[in-house]
Amino acid sequence: MGCLRVTALMGAMAVIAWSGTGLAxxxxxxxxxxxxxxxxxxxxxxxxxxDIGYKWYTDPSASFGVKGYGNMKDESLAxxxxxxxxxxxxxxxxxxxxxxxxxxxxxxxxxxxxCPNPCTGKxxxxxxxxxxxIAAWSGLVNAYWDFNFGGxxxxxxxxxxxxxxxxSNLATSHVKYVNPNGTTGKWKGSSTTNxxxxxxxxxxxxxxxxxxxxxxxxxxxxxxAQSGKTLPQYGNKRIKYDxxxxxxxxxxxxxxxx
Numbered sequence: 001m002g003c004l005r006v007t008a009l010m011g012a013m014a015v016i017a018w019s020g021t022g023l024a025x026x027x028x029x030x031x032x033x034x035x036x037x038x039x040x041x042x043x044x045x046x047x048x049x050x051d052i053g054y055k056w057y058t059d060p061s062a063s064f065g066v067k068g069y070g071n072m073k074d075e076s077l078a079x080x081x082x083x084x085x086x087x088x089x090x091x092x093x094x095x096x097x098x099x100x101x102x103x104x105x106x107x108x109x110x111x112x113x114x115c116p117n118p119c120t121g122k123x124x125x126x127x128x129x130x131x132x133x134i135a136a137w138s139g140l141v142n143a144y145w146d147f148n149f150g151g152x153x154x155x156x157x158x159x160x161x162x163x164x165x166x167x168s169n170l171a172t173s174h175v176k177y178v179n180p181n182g183t184t185g186k187w188k189g190s191s192t193t194n195x196x197x198x199x200x201x202x203x204x205x206x207x208x209x210x211x212x213x214x215x216x217x218x219x220x221x222x223x224x225a226q227s228g229k230t231l232p233q234y235g236n237k238r239i240k241y242d243x244x245x246x247x248x249x250x251x252x253x254x255x256x257x258x
Contacts, residue, residue, distance in 0.1 A: 051252030068116035075111040106133040126180040140164035158204040168196035170225035194223025
C-alpha cells in the first residue's frame with residue numbers, strides 16, 4: 001500500500017509540473033511579450049481657419065448709361081480691411097481644400113462724370129464728382145498645393161499656391177454727387193451677386209501639432225456693382241461700377257481638429 005501511495009503521489013506531481021510548464025508558457029506569451037507600438041494620430045484631417053487682411057483695389061470702370069453722360073474718368077476705390085473664416089480638409093501632405101467666407105469693410109468710390117453741355121455755361125468739359133461706398137461679401141471654394149519639405153516646428157515653413165471660385169455680393173450705399181455749380185444729390189444703393197474667383201500664394205508656419213500660422217497674398221475678382229435706380233427722366237438707369245478687382249495681404253491661422 002505504501003508503494004501505491006508513493007507512485008500516485010509522484011504521478012500527481014508530474015501532472016502538476018506539466019500543467020505549470022504549459023501555464024508558464026501561456027503567461028509568457030500573453031503577459032510578458034514585448035508591447036507592440038500603436039500608431040497615434042495627432043489631430044484629424046479637418047481644420048478651421050480665420051484671417052484678417054488689408055486690400056487695395058485696381059481702378060474700376062464706372063459709367064452712367066444715359067445719352068450725354070457715358071463713362072466716368074479718374075475712378076478709384078480706397079483701400080480697406082477684411083476678415084474671414086472657414087473650414088477645410090487635408091487630403092494628404094500636399095493637397096487640401098477649404099470653404100471660406102470673407103467680409104470687407106466699405107471702400108469709398110470716387111470718380112468724375114461729364115456734365116452735358118451746357119452745364120454751367122463755362123467753356124470746355126465740366127464734371128460732377130461722384131461718390132459711393134461699396135462693401136463686399138464673398139464665399140469661395142479653394143484648393144491648395146502644399147510644398148511640404150518635411151520640416152517640423154518653426155523651421156518647417158510650408159510654401160503653397162492655390163485658387164478659388166465662388167460668389168460675391170457687392171452692396172453700394174451713400175451714392176451721391178456734387179455738380180460743378182455746387183448742387184448735390186444722392187441715389188439709393190443696391191446689391192449685386194456675381195461670380196467671383198481668386199488666386200493666391202503663401203506660407204504655412206507650424207506652431208505645434210494643431211496650430212499653423214498662415215501668411216498669404218491673394219488676387220481676387222469680385223465682379224460688378226451698381227447703384228439703385230436714378231430718375232424716370234434718365235430711364236431709371238443705374239450707375240455701374242465694373243471690373244472690381246483687388247490685391248490682398250492676409251494673416252491668419254489654421255487649427256487642426258482632434
